[in-house]
Amino acid sequence: MKRVVVGLSGGVDSSVAAYLLKEQGYEVIGLFMKNWHDDSVTISKECPWLDDSNDAMLVAEKLNIPFQTVDLSAEYKERIVDYMFNEYERGRTPNPDVLCNREIKFDVFMKIALSLGADFVATGHYCRKGEISVDGKPTYQLLSGKDANKDQSYFLCQLSQEQLSKTLFPIGELQKSEVRKIAAEQNLVTAEKKDSQGLCFIGKVRLPEFLQQKLQPKEGTIVEIDASEEKYREEQAAFSNKEEELAYLSRKYTYSPNDGKVVGKHQGAHYFTKGQRKGLAVGGTPEPLFVIETDVEENVIYTGQGKDHPGIYRQALFVAQDEIHWIREDLKLQPNEEMEVDARIRYRQPLQKATLHQTDTGLYIVFQEPQASITEGQFVAWYDGEELLGSGVIS
Structure with missing residues (x-):
């Protein structure tokens, strides 16, 4: 027995x-x-x-x-x-x-x-x-x-x-x-x-009370970025190699307070996460505000109106080499190899078509459709049908 x-x-x-x-x-x-x-x-x-x-x-x-x-x-x-x-x-x-x-x-x-x-x-x-x-x-x-x-x-x-x-x-x-x-x-x-x-x-x-035990509240500003902001209309550059293109697709938008207008105050950028809507306590906008980026160094939260705001979406993400994990070690990719998979970036998200690209520095995951609120620190998992092959921490 x-x-x-x-x-x-x-x-x-x-x-x-x-x-x-x-x-x-x-x-x-x-x-x-x-x-x-x-x-x-x-x-x-x-x-x-x-x-x-x-x-x-x-x-x-x-x-x-x-x-x-x-x-x-x-x-x-x-x-x-x-x-x-x-x-x-x-x-x-x-x-x-x-x-x-x-x-x-x-x-x-x-x-x-x-x-x-x-x-x-x-x-x-x-x-x-x-x-x-x-x-x-x-x-x-x-x-x-x-x-x-x-x-x-x-x-x-x-x-x-x-x-x-x-x-x-x-x-x-x-x-x-x-x-x-x-x-x-x-x-x-x-x-x-x-x-x-x-x-x-x-x-x-x-959660905020739990985090407050160690992370002290610290007042900062909430900045709203307009959807027509220039950086969302960048012309795609010419790339000299594949990795340059992958890095471009997975890049994060960077913001400064001058890019938008101050619409409110918060008690600590580290209490907020991308895609968050609740807890901002800013009223009077035609559409609800969503967090599109947090800057814990400067203690600023960047927001955009509506769930279709371009700042919410990205086509690709990157997992650093030491944060890639294969359950199926026999299928592990070598540098310059790629694999078609289904992937999800959060629990219960329907599986999304994507391609893995392994490089010397890590793994790029390029989605067929842009993904909302790709969040650093969360896990991306990739599947072949019903089988989960591997995962990594979004960097």
Whole structure:
């Protein structure tokens, strides 16, 4: 009997994952990860991790499997929270969920599970694992979940072959409605529980308040850039080589306060991200204002009216060489090679047609259609059909 440690989060998905594994004849152990407990930034009267760990324990009792809680908050603070503050300070927007999977669930947590004699770790993610043979060696595939509306492969885009080899995704073939139905039939306490909307670790948290613990508020100006601004009408230059053209397509617009007019004040450029509309508190414009760029050095937020403002769109992006990650290492591109893929730059974005261009310095991704709010610090993931091949941090 193979032993599987399931990350029981106190939600319906991991509960059903544990039930299915038990049905399949595995020896199942439930483990709850306590990742964060700072009540000063969670919304009052709600202590999500306590409720969640209680629900996880009740599910384990119902399934008659051993259960324990592991406190990973020290590793969490070091690997996720400190990283987040650091990224926001640099004016980038990190994705804590992707990092949490790479650094905590499939690293720290997996090591604990293996120390308990586990053959596999399982989670309630909506994705699937495939196995093929490449040059006589087993190679693992990360495939999108069957429920297109819940597919979570993007959040696992940084996993390695090593991590995938020891992972099971028991609900990847199911629709969310089927998962809830199984939970109800088994009288699991989580059957009707709402999906958690919080960041992977803090539960129901107010992000600006969380960031304010470390990043002090600092008043600055909000500048509106007109859509007719000259820089959006630049004539495309002649390029002496392919890389020059790629660099041109992926370039960021740079702004100075003189390019537009001051329309308001803000409390810190590092609290804002590209594409953001809420929280600007500037009224009186015919169309809503969107953030098109933030300058954390000068503490200025640049905005444009309407979601079709040209400052929002870019045709290409760049991933630095040391931030490229291939799940399918056998498909890794060499300099001057290219590959047609489908890509997404955020969770739940429909896949977009794109071409990867590998150079000596990194990877350019050129989209067929210009993309809105390409944001530094976020992850771009590229697919071949249902299979996620690799990912990288947008630089």
